[in-house]
Amino acid sequence: MAVEPQTMSSERYHGPLSTRYSDNTAITLAQKKRRKINARTLLSYLLLSGVSLVLLMPLLWMFFTSLKPMSEIVQFPPTFFPKSIQWENYLTAINAFPFWSYAKNTIIIAGFVVISNVLSNSFIAYGFAKLEFPGKRFLFALVLSTMMVPGFVTMIPQYVIFSKIGWVGTYLPLIVPSFFGNAFNIFLMRQFYLSIGDELIEAAKMDGANHLYIWSHLMIPLTKPALITIAINSFNGAWNDFLGPLIYIKDQNQYKLQIGLQVFKNQSTTEWHYLMAGAVMVLLPSILLFFFAQKYFIEGMDLTAGSKG
């Protein structure tokens, strides 16, 4: 009952039973196994494609609706693919509210948020990752515990503070808090620092460099991937932030795109072709950013995930 080595290898998972069969049976079993694998691969692809279709449908529907004339939307049942394509819907949507000026406001706010988030979290995390001081463990636990406090608990008193110092109606309440770091980004940066050896820091200290210099000249270049991750996520967050500007921005000229779109929605309740065109325009930067920088979106998450469990 000699079994050929190659049969053995493809039979490995069948366990001791397979050795009892003759060579021929073993081969058919292996073929069966292979066929089973093919069937399973096919099933996997079917499942993946089905789920993808379900997840993509809303976005496709949005895009197709944005190109339809109103008549195709209100007919029953509505068309799926637009019969006649109306790119003008986009022009109408953009001209329905000060789209470009709101986009400019949004970019200004997002720009400041990105810079302050990158600098503050990188700075703070360096202290937690590379320096020893009494109370460090407690402070880091405090960082993590802030993740558990609902934003709405501090929202009202924060508003009171900002209104007392006259910041309501300015962009400052949307920008300034990001100069003080946030738990998720501190955690992410700290993980990245911990993956960098201390030899470099020791060597720099020998050369007489202080920590401020080490952070700004050695660490910032070395942690670029993590910084890009923070920058991209902060931009996406600031671009889509609705609650902040809803509370603090009163003057129409200072509106962000999110608020502009909301006002546009309230004015044109069922003009879905224009509303969908507006929605596509507002979502487009996020979508493009995701396609070009997907790696960083995902790396950011992987980095934090690796340390858990």
Added chain:
Amino acid sequence: MQKRSLRQKREARWGYLFVAPFIIGFVVFMLGPMLFSFIGSFTDYNLTSKMNFIGLGNFRRMFLEDQLFWKSLYNTLYFTIFNVPMTTVFSIFLAVILNQKLKGIRVFRTIFFLPLILSGVAVYILWMQLLSPSSGMVNTILSWFSIKGPSWLFDPNWTKPALIMMKLWSAGGAMLLYIATLQNVPTQLYESAELDGANTWHKFRHVTLPMITPIIFYDVITSTIGSFQIFQEAYVMTNNGQGGPANSLLFFNLHMWNKAFVGFDMGYAMAMSMTLFVIVSILTIINLKLAPRWVHYAGGNQ
């Protein structure tokens, strides 16, 4: 020895300098506001003219008189009870089917992640159209199967299921964490399970699931806190926070918002925010207490 402790002291001074922004931010934007909220919840503060101590007046009003408070709490619990398990199961499902070595899996990964990074008003408007009773995608698809779909956002019985469906589309955020963990599961575990004749379900149930329980635990805690904070969706989708038909979308935070920024009943709103904090803390503690029963940590029970 003396010299070393001097060095340590210098390093500690640098350490405090680096974490100082966090400490300042924590005091100014979190601890201070929470103390203010705590004190304010016992007053009739209205931002401009008055701040008198009224003892437990706000809480008495909240629990005994304000019917909308209970309605909002009910709506929020309803949403949380369905949203948390559904998004958790959905995230795990997505992660498991993505965690295969197949050609082109990156394309699927991109598609699966896309809804997660989209948020804000545009997404809510998109869903208002998808859920539109006559011209929306959901009811159009249902009509292909000769099903007459409900009026979703216009029918008080269907508003919350509509929102739960919408959140399911975009709430697989923990999927990434699950994938990262799944990739760390040693392949020998699966191989030895196969030797024992385990099928796909057995392998998932007895190998995969135990290995990802720490992430499930983390996911459940954060998504419970997240679900309790539902606000923007309801605000945008019910015409500036009116609460929808029969107040069926008046969630806890929406009610608090209306008290604070529409009525400027700040004292009462702060009492609500303190109540929110207590509820979320209790839920977190319950989760922590229950964790040892089902969370499996590699390398022994802790």
